[in-house]
Amino acid sequence: MTNSKRKSSASAKNTDPASSSVSEKKAKRVKEETEEELSNTDAVESPAVNGDASVRSSGRKPVKKVEAVVKDEEESRFVGEPVAADEARQKWPHRYLGKNKTVTIPEAKGSVPPKEYIQAKRHFTEALVDGRVLFKLGDDGYVQAGEGEDYYICRIVEMFEGVDGEPYFCAQWFYRAKDTVIQACSNFIDDKRIFLSEIKDDNPLDCLIEKLKIVRVPLDVDVATKRAMLANGDYYYDMSYLVPFSTYQNLPPDNEADGNESDSTISSESDSNVAVTKVSKTKENKKPVMRMLDLYSGCGAMSTGLCLGANMADVNLVTRWAVDLNKYACESLKLNHPETEARNESAEDFLLLLKEWEKLCQSFSLVGGGDPITVEKNETENAEDDEEEEDDDDGQDEEVxxxxxxxxxxxxxxxxxxxxxxxxxxxxxxxxxxxxxxxxxxxxGDCQDKIKQFVVDGFNSKILPLPGDVDVICGGPPCQGISGFNRFRNKDNPLDDEKNKQLVVYMDIVEYLKPRFCLMENVVDIVKFAKGFLGRYALGRLVSMNYQARIGLMTAGSYGLPQFRMRMFMWGARPNEKLPQYPLPTHNVVTRGVSPVEFESNTVVHDDVKGAVLEKELFLGDAISDLPPVTNDEERDEIPYKEAPKTEFQKFISLKKKDMPGFVGEDSSDHLLYDHRPYKLNEDDYQRVCQIPKKKGANFRDLKGVRVRDDNRVEWDPNVERVYLPSGKPLVPDYAMSFVEGRSLKPFGRLWWDEIVPTVVTRAEPHNQAILHPLQDRVLTIRENARLQGFPDYYKLLGPIKERYMQVGNAVAVPVARALGYSLAMSCKGAATEGPVYTLPKKFPNLEAVAVEEN
Structure with a gap:
């Protein structure tokens, strides 16, 4: 994680020689500056044309008074009377705990290491640095950085003389955009914009360089307005940047931002919560239904989960529009969500359509702006009309x-x-x-009335959203350009790859529609590939649009599924909203896979895993053991249940619609078991599968003629003649022997009842993945995969078999989306707790089970 740069920090590990070396470097620098100014005073006095490069890179203004610089070698010291002892002890109690130079104080969170505080003899409110610059408590300034680096930017929140007699100041740091997690994508951010952090630490007084004028501005105004408010200042700030979960969020109230009162961090928002609550409640009264747009919707898993979770918290979230390029996915979504306007088109065309729709609405005076519509016939049509008139004169009528x-x-x-x-x-x-x-x-052009009627009716029924109509945008823009299966990935410029352009389109739609909230899902590679460039790009775009934002990595199994599957979720929220949190895991599943080092702290886990009260992890048998047996050639789309549910998971997943927590509607009908049919294996593969033993860990290695070496690689057994199928093809195909250089256990692998599945796949072919049923000679059915993704049994899919597998495999795990929907509702209601994560209610989402237990 990109932490604040604190090379001038004076902790217990800092020695006096280190402090002296900073002063020596500083004196040398000032001496060089003085010589340069003496030799070319006019160059300093004249203004830079289009911004001098050196000034632009550091943000520091040139010093014009040579006399002041010459005095730089004078000691930096405090001036004025010290703060009264009682007042100092009350404001900064952590500085008066002992006579040793430092005291170690445990942090509130058990996972955060203890912090060392330099102990103070007395506090001051003013200091004279280098004998020329007067700093006051609460001033902002540049701080000495490493050679060749831009000066650091800070706010002075304490000035004190240590028990060692040395002068110190405590800095609360500002970040430039390039110093935050955005890094290389900081080009989206105005170079005058900086971010207030919660990081504070102690530094020798003589590390201060120059005073700055930093202006706090409102978040929800454009850059030009912010620049105007800055006037002749150096920088402006409108957001906080917090390292945990790469969070950009609203600033605390003014009285908290200066950090003078104590060493508490700025992450507390108790006062601003009240304001957010009032805003949200007012909006809720005016607009009881929250409208959501699901982009790249697939069959609707993400929006389904979000709506179920939000409605559980009494926020009526409805998927009003959905867009996907796959027509079968759109049909599935529409079947399960008749209230949704499901559009089968590309996201690019959808955005162009939205812009044209706004023009049409403006032309008929339904919204402000625009000109009256004038649709005219083209010249060809006019010529045809003339010809028709001539034909009419000849008495030869044509159909109109x-x-x-x-x-x-x-x-x-x-x-x-x-x-x-x-x-x-x-x-x-x-x-x-x-x-x-x-x-x-x-x-x-000759049917203006018909067009107007369509546009008026469409505007009233909101067949398409206009800017301001959408409360929530969710979606997972496909980024095949970062897939590990893509051998031609562009590591240098990922956005030049057409396969990654949907990320740009997603952000363009957010920018155009300006929803209250947005939630983007993607594979973890988005923050791994090319140093996480695409993840940083998405975050940078949101922040440039004045959205609060944060990133979290969540594992499906941690929310009640027998599947590991980690995904990235990025929240965005408008300035007048509360930025949603990430729900902490409810089930005891160890996260598998390697989180990117720089984003490792973005993984949503409990700080104290051992102390957390979690449900037991779920296994494959917990999810599918009650489903009736089917054969490889099962062709029915609907079959009856044969057994009663055996586990709590099975009881919950098979509920009727009306009984599902969070479902809003009147559907009380019973449902059959949908989509419980497998992809039919060809005869050769079926013959192979039939010979895989029905035991844990069985795979192609158990077939006749395969031998496993001591290094766990397979080879042909020279003592066994190669076996062939009736078709003449080998029982053990060559590709199985060579897959992953002969080390893989996946080809024709059987799953077992007590296992957790790595990830539900989109292709139901057993050649390079373990997807065979534990006891039946077939691959897992569509419904079995759907259960592993948390789809309720009542959710029916449409399209060819392969298409339905793809819809399930590409989906967001419903329980994860449900938990995020609950979090969204808490933010909408102003009921969210503080911090980036929170704990879900006990037994979530099966809250009725809690009531039964308590009774």
């Missing part, structure tokens, strides 16, 4: 097509004529639905 109704709207090339643009779907008078066609809007 009349628009009966405008049905829909899209942006793209629906007629596949390589002519992209805005199209309307038309129902022709005296023709049925099978004759509906897509027509370019610029060719419909």
């Amino acid at each position: 097509f009349e628009v009966e109704k405008v049905l829909s709207i899209c942006y793209g090339d629906p007629k596949e004529m390589k002519k992209r643009g805005l199209y309307l779907k038309i129902r022709w008078k005296n023709y049925g639905p099978e004759e509906d066609t897509w027509e370019p809007i610029d060719g419909l």
